[in-house]
Structure formats: C-alpha cells, structure tokens
Amino acid sequence: MNVLLADDESLVRSSLRSMLHDLSIPVQVIGEARNGEEMVELVRQRQPDLVFVDIRMPRLNGLDAIRRGKAVSPYTQWVILSGYSEFAYAKEALELGTHGYLLKPASPEELAQCMSAAVAEHKKTLAALNLEFEHMLVSLLHGTGPRDEMNLGPFFSHCEYHCVMFVMDSSRNDTDGCRRQAFDSDLQQMMNDLPQGPKSRAALLTLREGHLALIWARDVSAGSERDQLCADGKQVITSAYEQCVEQCIQRHSTTGFAIYALQTAGGSSCGIMQQQMAELQSLASLRMLLPDGQVYKLTDLQSHAIRPDVRQLAIRLDQLCRHYAAKDYVNYHKELTQIEQCLTTLHLWHGSLALDHVCRFMNRAIGAGLSPEHASAHWIRLLQQRGENILADTPSENNWQGDLVQRVMAYVDRHYMNDIGIGQIAGEMNVTPNYLSSLFHKKGGITFVKYLTKTRMLKAKELLLTRPNLKIQTVAEQVGYHSTRHFTKLFSEYYGCYPSELREKHRA
Template structure:
C-alpha cells in the first residue's frame, strides 16, 4: 500500500478528499491529514508518505514552500497540487520542483482517481527498477558474502543452521535442488587449466554453478543446480577423461546430496573444515580468495566482539576499533571486518531485510578510506551496545539523539533519512521505537531541540539577526518559518524573545 497524506487549510476540503474515494481499492492508505504546510512538513518527517495531495495557498507554509522543503528530506515523494483558477504562476513555479500532477478546485473525483492510478503504476515501475539495482548490488557483493558464509560456518560449526539462514537469501540459494561435485587429485599446478575445462564441461552439460569452486588439498568442489542422474553421469565422464601433461593420476569424482540446500552446505563445511588453506575461485574470471592469510578472519571479528561485550562503556568502543582498524589496514580488509560485524551482530541467525542490507552494502562499498569504514563499524557496534544496555529493548535511539544534537543545522534531518543512511534499520521500526522511548514524535523532538539551541544562541549572543539564528538551527533561508515554529514552542516571536532577554540582562 502506498502512503498518502492530504493537506489543505479548509477542513471541509480535507474531509471531502479523505472520503470521496475508496483509497484502499486503489492501493493507498491515508496516513495523515494536515491543516497547513508547517503541520504537514512535521508529519512528513515522521510519517514518510509516498504521495502528498496539497493545496497551494495555505498559512504558515504554502504548498510550494512545503514541496521545496519536503523534497530536500525525501526526493521520492510525489506531490499532487490542488490549485484554483488564476494560480498558473504558482503551478509554473511548482514545475521547478518536479511537480507534474495538478488538479483544479473543486476536485473532480475521476481526475483524482486517474492521477492516483498513474502514480501507482509509476511507483511500481520504480520498485521494479530498485529491485534490479539491488540485484546488481548483491551481484557485486557476491564474493565477500560467499567468503563470509564459509568463514562464519567454519568458525561456528555448532551454529551452522543460523549462519546459513542469514546468508541464504542474500546469496539467492533455493531451499532445495542443489548438489555438489568433488573432483579429487587436481594438482594446483594444473588448476588454471582445470577451471577452464570446468566452465566448458558445465556449459556442455547444461549444469549451472551457483557457488565458486572450493579448492582444498588437491580437491576441487563445485555446487550445482539441476541434480539429475544424467547430468551427474555426464559430468563424471567428462571430468575423468581430462588429462594434463605429467599428470600421473586419473581424476576421481564423487557427489554430495542433501534434502535441502542447508543440508548440502553442512556436508560441504564438514568436508573442508580440517584443511588449513582454502581457496575460493570463480572459474569464469579466475578471481581467487585465499582464506589462509586473511586478516579479516572470523577470530578477529569474534575477538573484537568479545572485547566489546566485556567493555563497560560506550567510550571504550573507539579505542577497541583503533586496535583493529590500524592505519596500515587496506580498505578491502576493513570492508570484510565491517561486513562481518553488520551481518553477525548477535548470532541470532536473522537475515537483515534486503532493503536495509543493500543500503548498508551500498554505503560500505562506496567508502574508499579505512577511516570511513571504521565509522560505519562504530555505528554497528554502538547499535549493538545500545540494544544490549536498553531494558526496553529499543536500539538506536541514543545514536539518533546524538546525531541530531551534532547536526541541528542540517535542513534535511528526517526519520527516514536517519533510518536509511545512518542507522540502517526499518523506518517504521525506528518511528515506533522513538515514540515508545521518548513519548513524542520525532518532529516534535527535533523542533524542541532546535528551539532550545536557538534560545541558547539568543541568550549568549543577544543576537537580533534572525536569519543567522534560523540558518544555524536548520531552517536555512526561511526565517519566517523559523519565527512561526519559535512562537509555537515559546509563545514569543524571535524578536520579542530577544527584546525580553535584553531587558532582563544586567546593565
């Protein structure tokens, strides 16, 4: 369901718009109504709508000002603008903010339905595109995720079902239908030629490889789909016919089967667990990952988590991270550690939601410096510390509050931005937790903090430059909007308050 908000300063119009259509049948849920632009803007920061129907002429913040400010905190909101005759200039200005949907008052029911239908289809197309982009991102992430699966599984053999479930969706493993082929007596000298032949053989047999070749001690193991006996026999014959110069021993082939993919990988882990050096090789490209000397081995992440768990205070976390993320550490190694921390915070076996995981992966793999990656790892650890310490079970809130305190001058602060770009959690979950722990909505909390900071600036500097104060507490170049919010929270305009402060100051 798409989330819909209705904004109009006339109650009769708000009520008419709310009741004139069966929004549910169109795939919409009316989540809020607002009587002016300021109220709507605060609700947008809390309720993250997909579509907003708004009037142009409203008190405090008009429709265009609302669109301008709301677009900064969430560019994905689609606006439907309600306008009267003679308001064409307003409509022209709205086009500069990307608004494409206009309805004349009084609103025609069928025109509104057509508009909502079009927007819904556009959103569906964008969702399809987003899923395609996520698939590409997961493809780029495939190698570190595959390595992460094997490393964690080898490190936690007693916890294998939970480890596998966490990676299964991210690596797109089916519930069943996989099998593994083991080819023995493959000397490393001939490994490159063997891999080329593997690609050719699988192609000719119509078999699909779903995991890199695992190579341990002269044995190569590859995981395949379509487990028919005809496939297996053809692969066996093709492999045992291979021969390389100076090779004395004929290859031997065997197969592993499991009732489920999890069963199969449990057998694979059991087979390779006794080997000290393990290679993961993508035969199509020759990309090779060697576990033996990997600095981001599971024990490193485990040791970091053990030290972190034993640490009594959040202030110890930076020093713990400094001991791991050293200046000489390469970004690739740092990414492996951060990825391990994110995917395995508490051994719960819960796979993170795909949207959240992709947000984190995108952010992580856009980092080019180890110091940037360290900051992401710190967020992950602080989230875990917050959740462990909170008797209410609500994680992330102290992190959110700290971020707000440090960024009160940022115009684009919103719950959705913080959830997707800083905390990597569901915005719905974060919204509920914030209200539960703080007893107020996020927008009220943010405005309260901004007004408290504005008052501090006025008292300290006796500053009558309202524009400067407005900018410094996140209202940008809109001192009028700042003045309205300030009066709502204090009962005074900024000018009145400054005069009051000046009058009470000692001469």
C-alpha cells in the first residue's frame, strides 16, 4: 500500500515512517510533504493509496488540502493526524469522508488498527474497480455496450491494454473440467496477491470460443512527473502479471494437460487489443509447432505463419482433434481427407524440433502414436485407425443427452448478457430447437427460458449489491435486457421486490 506523509514537523514524519516500517502490513512511503500545497502536488503526481495529514500546516491547512487532494486523486484514503481533539475538527474531517482521525502522538497499536482498516477498504475499492472493468470488457467484447472507450470515462480512454489467452489441450476429457478449474482458481489467487492500485485494472474472462483470458490495463495518461511514474508502473505491473502467468502454467502443465499462454503486444485502446486477440485466435493452431507450458507473444506465432502450407496443415490437424473430442466420426474423416492432400504437397521437415512438437500435440490430443520418423502415408493410416475408435467409444444415448444439457447451461452462463435463444443454440449444436427445448426441460428439470431468466436475475442481484452507483438501466443492459421496464417486472416477480428496494434493504 502506497502512503504519503504530510506534516510540517520532520520529527513527526520520521516517527510515522518508522512505525509504519515496523508493521506486518506491506507499506511503502512514497513521499513526504511539509505543507498543504506541497501535499496536494505530490498527491496529484503520485496518486497514493493513503495520506496521513496534519490539520495545522503552513500555506494550506490539512482540511482544505484534503478537499483539493480528493479532486485530483478520487480513490485516495485520508487519515487526520493532529494534536487537536476538538469536536469541530473531527466533525469536519468526517464530513470530508476521511478514513480516520488519530491524535498525536499515535501509539503503534492505534496506527496498526488504522492501517488494517485502511487496507481492507483499499482491497474493497480495488475489487469494485476490477468488477467494473470486467463488465466493461464483457460489454465491449460481446457488443452489448458502448463500442468506444471514450464513452466509458477517463480511465478507459487513457489505457494500455494487455491480454494473455490460455489455450488448454488434454486427452483426458473426464478430468478437463477439474484441471481447468484448479488452474483458474490458482491464477485468480495469484492475481489477487499482486500489487494493484486504482490506476490499474485486471479481469479473468471466458471468451466466446471457450478460452480463458487474463486482461489487464494501466492508465498511461500524460502529465509531467506522473507520466514518468505511470511508465515505470506500467513496466512493473506488466512484468508482475507475466511472471504470474509463467509460474501458473508451469505449475499446472503436465504430460496429459498442456497449457499455452498467447500474449498480445499491448494496445493503446481496447479496440486494438481486440484486433490482436482476433489474430491470436486465428493463429492459435500454430501452437502445436511450439513447446507447451510457455508464454508466446503474437510475434512468435506470426513468425510461424509465413509458410501458408504449414499454417494450413496446423489448422486442419487442430480441427481434426476437435472432431475427435466431439466424437464426430463423419467430419473427422472428411478433415482427414483434406490433411492427406496437404501432406502430399508439404515437405515434412524430418528431424526438426517443430515436427517433434506436432507429434507430441497429436498424441496427447487423440493418442495416435505418431512419430517424426514416420512417412506421411503412415501418419494417415494411424489417424484413420484412431478415427475408427470414435464409433467404438461413442457414449450411450442417455450420456449424450446429459452432455448436451450441460453444454446448453454452459453456453447460457457464458452468453447470458447477449440476445440468445434456444433456436440459436440448437443450430450451433446441430439439433432441432424443439428437440433441444424438450430435452433441456426433461433432463434439466427447468425450461430453457426459466433457466436463462434465473441466470440473469442472479447476475443482476450481484451487480446491484456490489456496484451501488450503477444505474438500474445499465444493470438491465449488462444482463441482457434492453427494456428497463421489462427487466424490473421480471426482477420483482423473481425476488418479490423492485431492484431499488433490494438495494435499500441491503444498505439497511
């Protein structure tokens, strides 16, 4: 937690610094001010998390300095440290929204208690800011909100955005969910432990394609010394997130469960980041040419995309693995025919490290037993034999139906904020809407419409209680309703009260 000390007595500042250093709480004193004007300027430049302010200071008293400081650093917390115990000072300090009022000389116990409360409030603020960032990203990526960050506020319009997309491959379909869940939880915990501030945001999202994405942004707005501090901070936070990603994928990557982290180059707008993410997804098949369990930048994939024939083969092999995982016998063999044509025109680079990685990728995904020493014709025979196992491994009708219902629920959980319906989902799953609707009701014990409404209502309640300043109309839009009136009607039917009433009850 970054702290600024403002007091005209150097002995008081030195004593405070010493006591803060002795606390078990991680605290960094990033500046000291001898008067009110100096404090305001340092607050503007350095955006501290917490400021200790003496009431009686030259040039500008502490209370007036706080008023000016709040205007240039809205997320900073303030603690009055003064020798004046008069009620009038305490009352005015509370009206300003200060975090605490300590009398000089403050004891180590009083300071520790004050700092513990400040850290808890700081974490709460950061969690709310990250949640706001997550909803903004969902709106932009899914096209349900403003398409221009300029309409979302100053922070979002002065950011540099970074994204790491995680692609996970495994041949053990029955444990994929557990492995991914463990990876998600570990990554989220590591993110929470990283140093954060109000000038940065981070979110962990599931993209439409099912890939997990870690997105972070840093305010890089210009401003003399602050601009330099932001540049330094950007490097620090980017490095911290990159180290977090590397440690996490190395810890969870195994022989049967591979994780590739694909990273964008960094963009000055969310739109640029989206373009880079789209290019990452289009080149993701080329990961099979690289060792797993590592982080790769967009330029790493671009360097392997120079040869169109290699890229085409990688795309088709990746698609073949998808058909195998989906137990799609017909499309598997159609894809294999295209792969055979690719191999006849492609010179396999025998003995190269890239071919070793391709074999390892394919053997993990479908257990084909490919070797870099095999001729292309032998590859095709092995892949054909593996394809025949699809029929033998096809699950019973009941298992298949249950899996279909789970896929619908997962789809709703990812896309509830969009305008979705059973017909659209049925088309993507190659079944008729009537069949899918009846199956969902029978196996899931609830109609599709009611499940969608339930999901949206639960998310709406979360938004209402965690973001008290969010307008009801915005809440409605972020959970998939374009009509506030319709949303309010459904909400009152579901919870027995209006959205505004739920907020009032929570505050009480």
